[in-house]
Amino acid sequence: MSETGEGDHREFTRVPIKIEVQVDSGGKSIFSEQTRDVSMKGLFMLCQDHALEAGAVCDMVLFLGGREEGIRIEVKGMVERLTPQGMGIRFTEIGLESYEHLHNLVLYNSQDSHKVEQEMKDHMGLKRRE
Template sequence: MERPDQRTKTRVKLETSANLQISDRSLAGNTLSRDISLDGIFIRTSEPVPINVPCRVTITISGTSSTLSMQIKGRTVRQDQAGVAVRFTELELDSYLHLRNIVLNNQVPDSAA
């Protein structure tokens, strides 16, 4: 049976570098985000990750002339074969504004989906 979609915020596809820090363990290197919203992010990883634990996500977006890095506190909420979902629990104002702009600028109109 398929689980109902429990998301409350718009999510957009975004493949960018993401580092997941849980306690003293860091998942970095080949970890990429798959999609993101103002509520959370899905990070691709094949490593097992404990669920329902606090974490810190560092999202890095590189452009042609600059790099944006956001550190966001969260909690792991789900894992499957593709990766782990993190729900954001604490966003600084700057990170929230950057994230909001990323979501707004990457939305696909309903008619194009």
């Protein structure tokens, strides 16, 4: 999967990156050893276990550098879609420190850092400026 292309009208650039993620929702916990891509708006995680349904609200932790040590990005989200390969989850809430880590993750793994910075200027947090 590549970054957002010219014909793609997504609000935020997706970067292909593999990181560990844990999703908790309704007493269920799903762990994936890798994401397919991450953006400032959400992620797609590879998993075979579809214990959650579309629309499920969840708490997530993205582990940068592994589960035992390293940086943790904590976000709240909602399952947007399910595929045989995994789940697409939209971020709905993120704290300031996690937001900064997520921004840096996307920025430093993007092929076009200027575009990522412009996307950030065009938005207030996770929502487009009005």
